[in-house]
Amino acid sequence: MPDRTIGRVLSDRARQTPDQPFLRFGDERLTFGDVEAWSAQVAARLAARGVRVGDRVGIMMPNGVEYVVSWLAVVRIGAIVVPVNTGYQERDLGFVLGDSGTRLVVTVAGHLPLLDRIWTECPGLEDCVAWDAGFRDEAAEGPRADPDPGVTPDSLAVLQYTSGTTGFPKGCMITHEGWLTVADRFAEAGQFSADDVAVIMTPFYYGDFGWNVILCLAVGMELVLLPRFSASGLWRSVRDAGGTFFYCLGTMPVLLQKQPEDPAIDRGHRVRWVSCSGIPADQHAELERRWGVPWREWYGTTEIGFVIAMPLADSHMTGSGSIGRMLPGYEGRLVDAAGQDVPRGEVGEFISRGPVNALGYWNNPEATVQWMRDGWAHTGDLMRQDADGYYYLVGRTKDMIRRGGENIAAGEVEAVLCEHPGVRNAACVSVPDPIRGEEVLAYIQPTGEAPDPERILDHCRQRLAAFKVPRYLAVVAEFPLTPSQRVEKHKLPRSVHGCYDATTRSSG
Template sequence: MFSAPRPPADPDTYGSILRLLERRAAERADGDFFRFEGRSATFGAVAEDSALLAAGIGALGLQPGDRIALMLPNGIDFPVAWLAAARAGTPVVPVNPGYGDEDLAHVLLDSGARAVVAGPEAAAKLEALGARCPDVRWVGGPGELRASGVESGQAPPPVGEPDLDTVVCVQYTSGTTGFPKGCGLTHGYWLRLAATMQAYGRFGPEDVALTAQPFHYMDPTWNLVLCLVAGMPLVVLPRFSVSTFWRQVRDAGATFFYCIGTMPSYLFRSPPDPELDRGHRVRLVLCSGIPADRHAAFEARWGCPWRETYGTTELGVVLMAPLEDADSVGSGTMGEPVPGREVRVVDGTGRPVADGEEGEMQVRGPDTMLGYWSGEGPDTGWLTADGWAPTGDRVRHEAHGYRHLGRLKDVIRRAGENIAAAEVEAALRAHPRVREAACVAVPDDLRGEEVRAYVQLVEGVDPTVTPPEALAAFAEGRLASFKVPRYWSYVDRFPLTPSQKIARTRLAAPDGDPVTGAWDRRQGRWR
């Protein structure tokens, strides 16, 4: 039996992120808001510093509605600058400092950013894009913004009347199947997401949240707003490190963290350390994509509940496994809808399917993104006529919630048969010498598409010990014959998106031939 999460406070309760920051600065002025590598910043100090930075943004001549890109490493400066831009009314465009020229130019041009806040390490990259992005100027780092605010003598812009529908940032998706897409996200979006998480975990000032993810990704941002809602500090790590993570968690006194992708599996492969594994204060871990076969082992080793959650940049949090429902552990399902979200499963024509049948998940509810960014604003035509948002995710509703079956775009059509890449990948990962796998479609004149598998072996295993013939034979014992990949390749590591998902578009052969360098199972040779 499911017990639904407590209903979150309505975003109207807070007015806006800025009103909430004002309230926390008044109530908990000396309470820590951010901690980073021995430094800390209180709610009161963050309110003052973000106001000064907001004055600096105004001194640059930026007007409310102008976009400002933040291209900064993890630390206290990023979230303070994010809050400053919110006060200035200039939507933030978080930018991955690791972007190459093409992705960087796309995000800056697509968002219509007028300025970029970045340190000197990004100067050469930004200057090289000058001809392609003539309307974007590099204004230096947060220090230069502060100096600009002081020298101008401008007063910080007023917080203003609450407007939950005001866009506070243009958050770009991971771009697993193409260029990243910008999502126009509002004060209401972030407050509803954070309030839902606070109600679920019952977080308060005695808690400590921790993030090891980069701030250009969305999760540290909802962590930031969650800490405003709960009145608790956020410990920011410079990066995720398997060897130091649990020591950092223990030393920070963290009671909560969220993780994604391959992070928990990497942690689990590290040697057990009873002192670190159980010497922490963590009372809840939320994760997207917990491996079902290791879920119970995670909880047994680290002594705290790990709960599944599902969300998207476009929709915020959608599904969560109930905290008290221990029976869901190891089920591989994502939970049930959170308060304020409706979920349905539809077929290819958009008609709802019966419970237990596969289809695309669609979601409806308030405070989702306004739309995908297009030039000067969001395109609001992304919903169906009756308000449902497509997710592109194939799911099935089961006893313990919704099961993720893969992306619609990751379905390979071979000789009239549909092959879910996720199913084939799961079968390959079951091999004891396979660390990770990804499958993509390659064109075929006879069958329309064939399956090409990319395999990363566990550390220390050589392909000569686990040749493609052996992997194909292993797959034949677990999959229908038409699902067994024809083409096989090995990779030392997979290219990843900022959200730790495999960037499938970057798996293409360098010469453009989709089967170059692959072992052909049908022909029994390397291509």
């Protein structure tokens, strides 16, 4: 449909299958008809409070049906959702609400004191409603709002603030069509039907929420909402819910694999396949053996959506470390710093052309120009491609360390470090050096007691070129992580004080 918007897709689905289950959260169950009616009432109340087309509305709430209804209500009347991390404190919250020009915040009572403290920093902020402090009753009364006829597929639906690893996040301007396109890709590749049941456990302020909801709207399938990710309880929850699909990312597969095996749970489920970003290559086959289903990589960014995926049928690639092939409708290239294509097998920055999620970055034209150049979206991700067209993620362009004239991809070194049984996670950063320009400082999070640093470095020496082996080694109990489970490297000290020095074989 050329005029598809999220509001119209919901209205069409509610008209076609009003009694079909849509949302399940604990004992609460809602049909498509229920959600259509409720979101229309909430939309009318937001409009009565002055929310208009193009206004930004923050949503700062825990996972639950109220979040879904609020999200759908905002986009229904042509306003723009600003998902807000519930872990934000004054500095981060003030930045996101101020940068976006948020007019109204939908929240819960527990966040009201924090919002009060940053109110003066956000001149555009005019109103705030809390579901558990009167808004639920307010929204249950009065008229319903139809989808705004002025909203088009190109209208902004969400300002998704990316979980920045180098400082404050950037607001990605995602359109209605952007969300619908991602859902279409998943629906086609996953061969979903109304008999499927998706399960979501990631925080709803993260981008996975949007495409999960719209995928279920588009297909007519049920979405089971979990309050949070629990390594010990996820598979039991999925089994009990009759789930057939879920998406996970970051350290989730590793944490799930560490749980005690239980055949009644591990093989007593209805799951057809699991989509994941960041499957550990050395554990991939074991994940599939234990749970008896395909685990498939899907690669994308907030800006471009998903563009690379491992086909369900390509079981021969399990454990290869590949993230898959280009999805239909997209083109991909690997280029060097000058924008020239690199030979097959060599590492280059991945750039993509095709339908994109985002129009650019809110209030940041300079970053938008750097991202979209000559019609190609520049991801900043370093990859290589094999002879059969499969892509392999290597690292980030901003994670390149320049040591004595040699370029080192931090991600490559981190992957080798994580292969050591004594290392749970690793992050490499550059530190200045008067002779080589930069040196490699590797932070490691051990699986137990801190391992012998020379054994860690010997492990690297056997697997990496000499210039890639870290000079400095430091141990941390935990890493600061973004919501998408990436290490916030800008929070790691760039000092070698107290670090192990491979040159002197001592800590200083």
